[in-house]
Amino acid sequence: MGIKINDQSFKKNLKKNLNDDFMRAAMVKAQDLINKNRANVLSQLGDGNYQEWQKLSGEVRAHAIENLDFYLNQFAENVVKNGGNVFFAKDAKEASQYITNLAIEKGVKKVVKAKSMVTEEIGINHDLIDAGVDVKETDLAEYILQLDDWNPPSHMVVPSLHLNKTQIRDVFAKNGYSGKDIPEDLAAFARAQLRNEFVTADMGIYGCNFAIAESGAITLISNEGNIDLCTSAPELQVAVMGMERILATYEDADICISLLARNAVGAKNTSYTTFVNGITEEGAADGAKEFHVVIVDNGRSKVLKSQFKEVLQCMRCAACLNICPIYRQVGGHSYNSIYSGPLGVVLTPLLAGYDDFEELPYMCSLCGACTEVCPSNIKLHSLIHEHKRVLAEDKKASTFWGAGMTGAGMVFSRPWMYKLGTGVAPLMTKPFMVDGKIKRGVSVLKGWTDKRDMPALEKVRFRDWYTSRSKGGNK
Amino acid sequence: MKVTLFTTCIVDFMAMNVGKATVELLEGLGHEIDYPTNQTCCGQPMYNTGYVEKTKGTIKHFIETFEHAEVIVSPSGSCVSFVKEYPHILADDKVWKERAEKVASKTYELSQFLIDVININEISAKLPGKAVYHSNCHTARFLKVKEQPLQLLSKVEGLELVDFHNSDKCCGFGGTFSVKMGDISAEVADEKARYIQEANPDYLIGADFACLMNIGGRLSRIGSNIKVMHIAEVLNSK
Numbered sequence: 115m116g117i118k119i120n121d122q123s124f125k126k127n128l129k130k131n132l133n134d135d136f137m138r139a140a141m142v143k144a145q146d147l148i149n150k151n152r153a154n155v156l157s158q159l160g161d162g163n164y165q166e167w168q169k170l171s172g173e174v175r176a177h178a179i180e181n182l183d184f185y186l187n188q189f190a191e192n193v194v195k196n197g198g199n200v201f202f203a204k205d206a207k208e209a210s211q212y213i214t215n216l217a218i219e220k221g222v223k224k225v226v227k228a229k230s231m232v233t234e235e236i237g238i239n240h241d242l243i244d245a246g247v248d249v250k251e252t253d254l255a256e257y258i259l260q261l262d263d264w265n266p267p268s269h270m271v272v273p274s275l276h277l278n279k280t281q282i283r284d285v286f287a288k289n290g291y292s293g294k295d296i297p298e299d300l301a302a303f304a305r306a307q308l309r310n311e312f313v314t315a316d317m318g319i320y321g322c323n324f325a326i327a328e329s330g331a332i333t334l335i336s337n338e339g340n341i342d343l344c345t346s347a348p349e350l351q352v353a354v355m356g357m358e359r360i361l362a363t364y365e366d367a368d369i370c371i372s373l374l375a376r377n378a379v380g381a382k383n384t385s386y387t388t389f390v391n392g393i394t395e396e397g398a399a400d401g402a403k404e405f406h407v408v409i410v411d412n413g414r415s416k417v418l419k420s421q422f423k424e425v426l427q428c429m430r431c432a433a434c435l436n437i438c439p440i441y442r443q444v445g446g447h448s449y450n451s452i453y454s455g456p457l458g459v460v461l462t463p464l465l466a467g468y469d470d471f472e473e474l475p476y477m478c479s480l481c482g483a484c485t486e487v488c489p490s491n492i493k494l495h496s497l498i499h500e501h502k503r504v505l506a507e508d509k510k511a512s513t514f515w516g517a518g519m520t521g522a523g524m525v526f527s528r529p530w531m532y533k534l535g536t537g538v539a540p541l542m543t544k545p546f547m548v549d550g551k552i553k554r555g556v557s558v559l560k561g562w563t564d565k566r567d568m569p570a571l572e573k574v575r576f577r578d579w580y581t582s583r584s585k586g587g588n589k
Numbered sequence: 590m591k592v593t594l595f596t597t598c599i600v601d602f603m604a605m606n607v608g609k610a611t612v613e614l615l616e617g618l619g620h621e622i623d624y625p626t627n628q629t630c631c632g633q634p635m636y637n638t639g640y641v642e643k644t645k646g647t648i649k650h651f652i653e654t655f656e657h658a659e660v661i662v663s664p665s666g667s668c669v670s671f672v673k674e675y676p677h678i679l680a681d682d683k684v685w686k687e688r689a690e691k692v693a694s695k696t697y698e699l700s701q702f703l704i705d706v707i708n709i710n711e712i713s714a715k716l717p718g719k720a721v722y723h724s725n726c727h728t729a730r731f732l733k734v735k736e737q738p739l740q741l742l743s744k745v746e747g748l749e750l751v752d753f754h755n756s757d758k759c760c761g762f763g764g765t766f767s768v769k770m771g772d773i774s775a776e777v778a779d780e781k782a783r784y785i786q787e788a789n790p791d792y793l794i795g796a797d798f799a800c801l802m803n804i805g806g807r808l809s810r811i812g813s814n815i816k817v818m819h820i821a822e823v824l825n826s827k
Contacts, residue, residue: 479777529628
């Protein structure tokens, strides 16, 4: 599995998710809770002026992206100085092959892997399994999803948000659990299973929240501590990062880390913030004896040269998912991509093309809430609109809407056509009327009228009233 | 002051009362109304669907129709926020960009005009009952008009304004989004309608008819008695 998570049509997938009452209730509950906590911790940040912090972190991220070549080279040089190896992968296949070959070459039998979006993107799990390597996801939510036949994540920060405790109990029951659906018991079961995996693994794979150019450090931010077991127990370790995850300095990281957990889960900080600095000294009790960093392009350099460059500033906090009114209703799987919500709408078509994701840019009401919260100061709604423009104008994706909008453009720029059109429109909508309202629309109106009434078009338009009034008529 | 009215296409053919209330309200405050009868739409539906080039004709028509005005006032924050985008959309044509800037700089949403431009302190409106105010995304977020409608509503005699859960969140309208993704839009509107019902108001008030039509459409379908009113109608209530 790479970016695309299933082969169902967009509409079929959407319908299934809209009918999943549990998942939808979970989304609403999670959004409300996270946003309440988020507002609380942001109000306590410095002088409480979030906009200033947002501007600052946006500048820090934009600076790194503007000078990506320089900082990537500086970072890579420092990783090598720290005893590590760096591999620049041009696409998902190269990245996955490098890691798989490394595992084969070193005789790796078992990999413990910490949650990371970019490893989902390159589809490393299945390549390793195909090569005969046992892979264990160690993040609790990812572990659940792995046991659930590699059910795809539905959220960037809370991957198994779409499952409830009973469903999780059922998943565990298939794997030897005999207890009840009590969260503490379920977590204890997973912990007992995973502890043994950590100490017997030959290789650790993890992602990278930020890569610090000035030191060559990989910054990892987590709550469960499982990443820290991946960075300490196995002697062979691989960090995988999208090439945009660079920050110039620790000072820059300070700003971004201050905003990441606050925006992601509404907490001041996470339990663990770890800096991995290459191999450990000879004789050290833990840490990597061999360390690799795989820097993944996979379409990012193309984005860097495009009008969508700003999206590379994203620090994957998922604040945009947590605020989006559409994500709230449809859940992460409806986007058919590992990247969901507003960020997914922008990023997925850039990395994976429009062919499979043509519908995504329309999963947006352009309400602008995502832009308002984004700690990387990305104008997400404007980038979503730019996708719509590219689809409409450059790709000419929908002749139906294109024809409709050509017509609207003609009518709205010619007053005589507008006056004529709005004059006869009430007659044309008459067949859809019930009790003075439009209740059974067809075609484009169907989605509206399935659950909502639409007012009848006025028989007397405002302009008619005004004109007759100014002539001394009806007041 | 001579106020040039941009009533919006949707008010013109779907909500005549909103336009009528806007006229009566402004006249009642002593202003002279100028209504250019060649006006049509601001162009937002085409633009937001992605058809930028096809929108330019409509935008230019708007500019030609309204550039004579001293001040342009509209009962729709969303449309006004789009007019503010005109200079950006016409950026590659110096002459049109400048004309767009002039028009954009003198265009105001109704409550913004009443508070920020003519600084009214009193409103002689009266409407007994409990109300919730739905904050339109483009009005509040893009135009930054959040407090003005609330200030005005607080001056209405007999009106008690209460908050409701997620009152500042999108109602799911989003122009053509509401028909292109009609089923998702309906779910967002349904949730909005539920939270409004929980507050048990007599009135739902908004400063943008499109959102009111969307939420009101759901309220109507579920048989709610909550009366949906545009702020112009409320401020014009006697």
